[in-house]
Amino acid sequence: xxxxxxxxxxxxxxxxxxxxxxxxxxxxxxxxxxxxxxxxxxxxxxxxxxxxxxxxxxxxxxxxxxxxxxxxxxxxxxxxxxxxxxxxxxxxxxxxxxxxxxxxxxxxxxxxxxxxxxxxxxxxxxxxxxxxxxxxxxxxxxxxxxxxxxxxxxxxxxxxxxxxxxxxxxxxxxxxxxxxxxxxxxxxxxx
Amino acid sequence: xxxxxxxxxxxxxxxxxxxxxxxxxxxxxxxxxxxxxxxxxxxxxxxxxxxxxxxxxxxxxxxxxxxxxxxxxxxxxxxxxxxxxxxxxxxxxxxxxxxxxxxxxxxxxxxxxxxxxxxxxxxxxxxxxxxxxxxxxxxxxxxxxxxxxxxxxxxxxxxxxxxxxxxxxxxxxxxxxxxxxxxxxxxxxxx
DNA sequence: TGATTTTGAGGACATTTGTCCTTTTATAAT
DNA sequence: ATTATAAAAGGACAAATGTCCTCAAAATCA
Numbered sequence: 001x002x003x004x005x006x007x008x009x010x011x012x013x014x015x016x017x018x019x020x021x022x023x024x025x026x027x028x029x030x031x032x033x034x035x036x037x038x039x040x041x042x043x044x045x046x047x048x049x050x051x052x053x054x055x056x057x058x059x060x061x062x063x064x065x066x067x068x069x070x071x072x073x074x075x076x077x078x079x080x081x082x083x084x085x086x087x088x089x090x091x092x093x094x095x096x097x098x099x100x101x102x103x104x105x106x107x108x109x110x111x112x113x114x115x116x117x118x119x120x121x122x123x124x125x126x127x128x129x130x131x132x133x134x135x136x137x138x139x140x141x142x143x144x145x146x147x148x149x150x151x152x153x154x155x156x157x158x159x160x161x162x163x164x165x166x167x168x169x170x171x172x173x174x175x176x177x178x179x180x181x182x183x184x185x186x187x188x189x190x191x
Numbered sequence: 192x193x194x195x196x197x198x199x200x201x202x203x204x205x206x207x208x209x210x211x212x213x214x215x216x217x218x219x220x221x222x223x224x225x226x227x228x229x230x231x232x233x234x235x236x237x238x239x240x241x242x243x244x245x246x247x248x249x250x251x252x253x254x255x256x257x258x259x260x261x262x263x264x265x266x267x268x269x270x271x272x273x274x275x276x277x278x279x280x281x282x283x284x285x286x287x288x289x290x291x292x293x294x295x296x297x298x299x300x301x302x303x304x305x306x307x308x309x310x311x312x313x314x315x316x317x318x319x320x321x322x323x324x325x326x327x328x329x330x331x332x333x334x335x336x337x338x339x340x341x342x343x344x345x346x347x348x349x350x351x352x353x354x355x356x357x358x359x360x361x362x363x364x365x366x367x368x369x370x371x372x373x374x375x376x377x378x379x380x381x382x
Numbered sequence: 383t384g385a386t387t388t389t390g391a392g393g394a395c396a397t398t399t400g401t402c403c404t405t406t407t408a409t410a411a412t
Numbered sequence: 413a414t415t416a417t418a419a420a421a422g423g424a425c426a427a428a429t430g431t432c433c434t435c436a437a438a439a440t441c442a
Contacts, residue, residue, distance in 0.1 A: 061335040069331075082327060085320045114313075121312040122305075128319035129276045135326040136273060140260070142333040143366035144252040147399070167420060175334035180399055182421055338429070358390060371429055373391055 004049050004103055007075060011130075012122045022120075025109040031055075031096035037078070038094040044083035045107045050074050053100025054164060058172075059091045068173035071097075071161040078102075081131060097164055147176040148184050195240050195294055198266060202321075203313045213311075216300040222246075222287035228269070229285040235274035236298045241265050244291025245355060249363075250282045259364035262288075262352040269293075272322060288355055338367040339375050 001023070008014050014022075029048070031037060037055060038044050055072040057080070069092060072078035083090035084107065105113075113120040141150060151174060155162055162170060171181040192214070199205050205213075220239070222228060228246060229235050246263040248271070260283060263269035274281035275298065296304075304311040332341060342365060346353055353361060362372040 059331075061331070063335075065335070067331070067335060081320075082324050085324065118312070121309070121316065125312065125316040125319055128316055128323055129272075132319055132323040132326060133273050133276065135323055135330055139326055139330040139333060140250075140252070140258070142330060144254075144256070144258060177400055178420080179401075179422080183399085186421080368430055369390080370392080370431075374429085377391080 001103075003051060003075060007049065008123065011126045012119055014119050014123070018117065018119055022113065022117075025113060026103045026105050029102045029104045031100040031102065033096055033098050035096050035100075036093060037096070037102070038080050038083075038090055038092065040091060040093045041089050043087055044080035044090045044092075045087075046104045047077055047079040047084060047110065048102040048104045049077055051101040051103060053102075054097050054161065055094050055100060056097050056165065056169060057092045057094050058169075059093070066172060068165075068169045071158060071165065071173070073158065073161065077127065142175055147174065147180050148187070150174045150176070151181065151184050152188075192294075194242055194266060198240065199314065202317050203310055205310050205314070209308065209310055213304065213308075216304060217294045217296050220293045220295045222291040222293065224287055224289050226287050226291075227284060228287070228293070229271050229274075229281055229283065231282060231284045232280050234278055235271035235281045235283075237295045238268055238270040238275060238301065239293040239295045240268055242292040242294060244293075245288050245352065246285050246291060247288050247356065247360060248283045248285050249360075250284070257359075257363060259356075259360045262349060262356065262364070264349065264352065268318065333366055338365065338371050339378070341365045341367070342372065342375050343379075 004026075005014075005016075005019050008019065026049075029037075031053070037046070037048060040059070050072060052074055054074070055078050057069045057072065057078070058066055059069055061067050072094070078094060080090040080092040080094060082088075083092065087107065110120075110124070114124055141153060145153065151170075154170065154174065167178050167181055171178050174181070195217075196205075196207075196210050199210065217240075220228075222244070228237070228239060231250070241263060243265055245265070246269050248260045248263065248269070249257055250260055252258050263285070269285060271281040271283040271285060273279075274283065278298065301311075301315070305315055332344060336344065342361075345361065345365065358369050358372055362369050365372070
């Protein structure tokens with residue numbers, strides 16, 4: 001609960017009172033490893049703050065290959081954002097890769113917060129802006145870095161994720177094949 | 192002017208009066224081919240609606256290679272978004288690749304709009320959400336498509352851009368080398 | 383117009399990455 | 413513990429892409 005308050009304070013200058021007034025709009029939810037927060041094809045109706053744990057999001061590309069879109073970690077928000085924004089069926093699935101504890105708000109409640117509170121309008125915009133910045137960074141990495149550079153970056157920025165995930169999932173996140181990732185790992189272990 | 196109103200109406204239900212009250216916050220600006228809207232290293236203080244024309248945005252990657260980040264076309268917004276959001280020096284430059292006509296709002300005026308009008312809060316959030324969705328799509332293309340697929344997609348989605356831009360710029364946008372793009376073009380012309 | 387510079391096409395070869403497969407190792411189930 | 417199953421490593425070869433370079437065409441400038 002306190003972690004979430006800290007998270008929000010770092011986004012906008014929300015007062016303790018505003019925060020307390022808000023909490024009733026959220027519900028706690030726990031996922032076991034392997035559980036889904038959101039499944040493909042359903043309209044995503046939640047945004048969740050990850051108190052503890054990790055989720056992987058994935059979709060299927062044009063060639064029906066499963067692609068990891070993102071690893072979502074503690075102290076961040078997670079959702080199938082496009083589906084949530086447009087309230088259209090989600091092409092993303094969100095699955096817990098370990099036991100996970102969430103604070104969840106649904107679409108209606110968030111709209112209520114937007115309607116009644118300026119600070120929440122600001123939070124909503126700022127969250128979208130930040131998600132944009134993260135995605136822009138990801139795109140530039142995909143555009144400009146080699147397989148090895150991308151893997152080393154992930155290793156540096158999200159070492160826990162590398163630990164907890166399968167080679168397959170990491171490879172598709174980096175836009176390379178298992179074979180390539182295997183080569184890279186060997187190279188690294190030898191140097 | 193009317194194009195801009197249409198653009199906004201499609202984002203949020205802004206009334207004619209609200210729109211008229213807003214217009215004084217914007218200024219018209221014209222760029223000649225080659226002119227910069229924003230230069231690297233400066234804090235970006237504007238968001239612009241492109242009434243007519245095209246801009247290219249670019250940056251230099253870790254290896255000091257110039258990379259085209261985006262081709263911005265008529266009836267869309269353009270800005271160095273990250274720099275604008277964080278009010279930090281821009282790594283992007285925005286340059287007109289043909290004579291271009293803009294409607295520009297600066298940072299202070301936008302903050303004023305946010306402060307005084309709920310509809311502008313909604314517009315601000317919705318714009319950020321849309322930019323996110325565009326960037327997410329771009330990332331998935333970069334992650335999953337071959338050089339040829341990416342080029343064919345650009346050709347389909349932004350044929351004018353392909354016409355107006357150099358091979359170099361298109362290649363870096365697609366994350367490939369000139370040589371690769373040259374091969375693809377030959378292949379296409381032969382089929 | 384003629385000279386100069388920039389841009390695009392493409393040859394030759396190197397490197398990276400992918401495909402298909404087998405072997406090895408780790409994990410789970412009985 | 414033993415067997416069955418799934419995941420990772422890696423061999424052999426193919427395809428895609430990059431590097432470096434030259435030449436021709438196009439654009440620009442004097």
